[in-house]
Amino acid sequence: MSKQNMMIIGLGLIGSSLAVCIKKEHPDVFLYGWDHEKTSKIAKENKIVDQIPQDFAEAAINSDVILLAVPIMTAQHYLKKLAELPLKKEVIITDTGSTKQKMVEIANFHHLNFIGGHPMAGSHKSGILACDEFLFENAYYIFTPLYKEQKYQVEQLKKLFLGTRAKYVLLKPEEHDEITGMLSHLPHIIASALVEQADFLNPKYPRAQQLAAGGFRDITRIASSDPQMWTDILLSNRQILLELIEKWQIKVSEISTLLKAGDSKQIQQFFSNAKSLRDRLPIDDKGAIPAFYDLFVDVLDQPGSIAEITGLLGKFQISLTNIKILETREEISGVLQLTFKTERELQAAKAHIEENTDYDCRFA
Numbered sequence: 001m002s003k004q005n006m007m008i009i010g011l012g013l014i015g016s017s018l019a020v021c022i023k024k025e026h027p028d029v030f031l032y033g034w035d036h037e038k039t040s041k042i043a044k045e046n047k048i049v050d051q052i053p054q055d056f057a058e059a060a061i062n063s064d065v066i067l068l069a070v071p072i073m074t075a076q077h078y079l080k081k082l083a084e085l086p087l088k089k090e091v092i093i094t095d096t097g098s099t100k101q102k103m104v105e106i107a108n109f110h111h112l113n114f115i116g117g118h119p120m121a122g123s124h125k126s127g128i129l130a131c132d133e134f135l136f137e138n139a140y141y142i143f144t145p146l147y148k149e150q151k152y153q154v155e156q157l158k159k160l161f162l163g164t165r166a167k168y169v170l171l172k173p174e175e176h177d178e179i180t181g182m183l184s185h186l187p188h189i190i191a192s193a194l195v196e197q198a199d200f201l202n203p204k205y206p207r208a209q210q211l212a213a214g215g216f217r218d219i220t221r222i223a224s225s226d227p228q229m230w231t232d233i234l235l236s237n238r239q240i241l242l243e244l245i246e247k248w249q250i251k252v253s254e255i256s257t258l259l260k261a262g263d264s265k266q267i268q269q270f271f272s273n274a275k276s277l278r279d280r281l282p283i284d285d286k287g288a289i290p291a292f293y294d295l296f297v298d299v300l301d302q303p304g305s306i307a308e309i310t311g312l313l314g315k316f317q318i319s320l321t322n323i324k325i326l327e328t329r330e331e332i333s334g335v336l337q338l339t340f341k342t343e344r345e346l347q348a349a350k351a352h353i354e355e356n357t358d359y360d361c362r363f364a
Helices: 013-025 037-045 056-062 072-082 101-109 148-160 173-198 207-211 215-219 227-236 238-261 264-279 305-315 343-356
Strands: 005-009 030-034 065-068 092-095 114-119 140-144 167-170 293-299 322-326 334-340 360-363
Touching: 005 013, 005 056, 013 030, 030 037, 030 056, 065 072, 065 148, 072 092, 072 101, 072 227, 092 148, 101 114, 101 173, 114 148, 114 173, 140 148, 140 173, 173 215, 173 227, 173 238, 227 238, 238 264, 293 305, 293 343, 305 322, 305 334, 305 343, 334 343, 343 360
Parallel strands: 005 030, 005 065, 065 092, 092 114, 140 167
Antiparallel strands: 114 140, 293 334, 293 360, 322 334
């Protein structure tokens, strides 16, 4: 993998984190970075990439691998732009997007050597300042080659991304889009719809928003995702999502029918089936939706409690991505919800808090 030139277009969370992983495992790979001026400056100052080229075309032409780590619609734009350049004959173009079929269609039309890629990892933070070399550890990294002849190129990409410590999976583009449509895209639609539907309660019942701070807020957390990004994802996976939404509507109609009939036996069977299926889902693997590494700490409602916890985490150099007080109980000890980037930090935080304080800790 030495002496290769690689261009990363998009130096946000995913692009910058991949750059760090590549450099860690393959220090001889020369990395071009391409993004907005402010982001590019940060990338160069922090040595995330080797060079910010003055000329996009020149860097692309000199590259052996080109990675599109930008939103889907932007990736499609760059794919068409690359098709106009005299790229190296053996150049490999890959991406990090959530849908694949449209990208493959564009690449085939322009006769580009494209292999779809999708690292199924993310964070509640975004941008280059959230760069994390452990972001992809134990996550699935999906490749979607279209032809058997691309096997060698897939192996090259696997070696290039070895520093991610991800688990590689090969899928056909249409398989990828249907799976992510069901496990990621549809849940985002449902979560957003639930939040909007619940909003009608607020004018009528002022307490509703306060009570939503508990379980409801947690099960709808993904509704806080970037609106523009998810607009692009939905439109790029439109046909599959329309079919999934229709199936979802049928399932909801079935439950409605059972409720109208008061059929307790079938309602209980519905929940039993769901519980059985849910209990068989993998526990330790990262899936289509980024995991939430939350720790809940029962703290005393008195001055200094939060400072004590955050000070302790700072002492042991454990980074928090979010912290909030859950207002779900009144006149007793409060609940502090701490969110971490990785499971490693979550476990370490729990151990240090329990060892150095009398507070009770628990996972979600």
